Amino acid sequence: MTENYTEPVVQLLSLGETDFNDDQDYLEMGFTREHIPELIRLAEDETLRSLPVENGDAQPQTYAQIHAWRALAQLEAVEAIPTFLELLHFLDDELDDFVDEEIPEILGKLGQAAIEPCRAFLADQENGHFARLSAALALFKIGFNHPESRDACVQALMSTLEDYANNDKIVNSFTLSYLSELKAVEAAPLAEEMFAAGCVDKSIAGDFEDYQVRAGLIEERITPRFPVTKVNSPAWSSDWNETGGLRKPQLSPEKAKKEKAKAKQAKKTRKKNKMH
Numbered sequence: 001m002t003e004n005y006t007e008p009v010v011q012l013l014s015l016g017e018t019d020f021n022d023d024q025d026y027l028e029m030g031f032t033r034e035h036i037p038e039l040i041r042l043a044e045d046e047t048l049r050s051l052p053v054e055n056g057d058a059q060p061q062t063y064a065q066i067h068a069w070r071a072l073a074q075l076e077a078v079e080a081i082p083t084f085l086e087l088l089h090f091l092d093d094e095l096d097d098f099v100d101e102e103i104p105e106i107l108g109k110l111g112q113a114a115i116e117p118c119r120a121f122l123a124d125q126e127n128g129h130f131a132r133l134s135a136a137l138a139l140f141k142i143g144f145n146h147p148e149s150r151d152a153c154v155q156a157l158m159s160t161l162e163d164y165a166n167n168d169k170i171v172n173s174f175t176l177s178y179l180s181e182l183k184a185v186e187a188a189p190l191a192e193e194m195f196a197a198g199c200v201d202k203s204i205a206g207d208f209e210d211y212q213v214r215a216g217l218i219e220e221r222i223t224p225r226f227p228v229t230k231v232n233s234p235a236w237s238s239d240w241n242e243t244g245g246l247r248k249p250q251l252s253p254e255k256a257k258k259e260k261a262k263a264k265q266a267k268k269t270r271k272k273n274k275m276h
Contacts, residue, residue, distance in 0.1 A: 004045075009038045012067040016060035020101045026071035036077045042068040043083050066098050073106040078113040085121050088135060092128025104134045108141025112149050115142060119156035122175070129168045136160075136171070140178035154184045161190060164199045173204035180205075180214035188217060 005013065008030040018024070031039070042048070043065050051062050069087070072080040084103050090096040107114045121127060122135040136157065143153030157179050164172050172194060179187045188211065194200050195208040205211070207225070212218045 005038060005042060009035055009042060009068075012042065012064045012071070013061045015067050016063055017058070018063055018066060020098065021105070022070070024067075024070070026067070026074050029071075031071050031075060033075055033077070036072065036075060036079055039068045039072050039075075039077070040080050040083050043072065043080070044086070066102075069102070069106065073109065076110065078110055081107070081110065081114050081117050085117055085135065088121070088131035089128065091130040091134060095130075100130075100134065104137040104141060107135075107138035108145050111142055111146045112152070114138065115149060115152050115156055118142070119160060122157075122171075123160040125163075125167065129171050132168070132171050133174050136175045136178055140181060143182050150182060154179060154182055154186065157182075158184070158187050158190060161194065164190075164194050165197060167199070169199060169201050170204065172199050173201040176200060176205045176211060177214075180211050183214075183216050185215050185217055188212065188215060 011029060015024075045065065048061055048065055051059050069080070069084065072083075084107055087096075087099050087103050090099050107118060118135045118138045122132050122139065124132075127135075139153045139156050143150040157175050161167065161172060161175055176187075176191055176194065179191070191200075191211045192208050195211075206214075209218070209221045209223060210225070213221060
């Protein structure tokens, strides 16, 4: 396997186990932009992803792809955006925790260049809904991290809801939540239409008044919130204070997405690349 890669990329095969969002500086290892093609090849290496687990432990090489995409991120390799998006499929196929934690963050930091690819990925109803949710999250993070791109991200998120009646209801709901966190008052008519049509899960997005509060259109609710139970309590509710202010604006729908992923995980056998 090592003969397929050159220095310093080959070093990633022996770095071994890592934690989420490890702050290792890969540039200190000698990585430069000339290594981007080989890093992309490593990140896409199907042989590495299919390595067997030995005695319950993953081989060091199993982690090499994580190190590769982190090195690409530190190099700000916009060339790797298609690779990052393809990795999102492992959320539905394998419930990959590292992809879930890190790829939306990476795309969110890449800014303008990632907007259209993320929009297209989110709009494609052939993609799994966990993968699509992460693309929506990436668009939110781009708008949040790069205020100059906020309007483009809002338009990208809105455009993916044009076919809301035929769209996945969970995807509709989280996408609206991200729009509200970007204070997208321009999306309010669309949000109202979607709520009226029953195409939004209130346990995720609340109702239209909640959208208006979060987007800044009104200061507080006008009517009592729909009856809240442990089952239908909005996924973002614990992150909102009494005046409608969000304590952690970039995390609330993401947190709910992870809760749903955990429920799904309990019903599936985790594959070898689930390293925690």
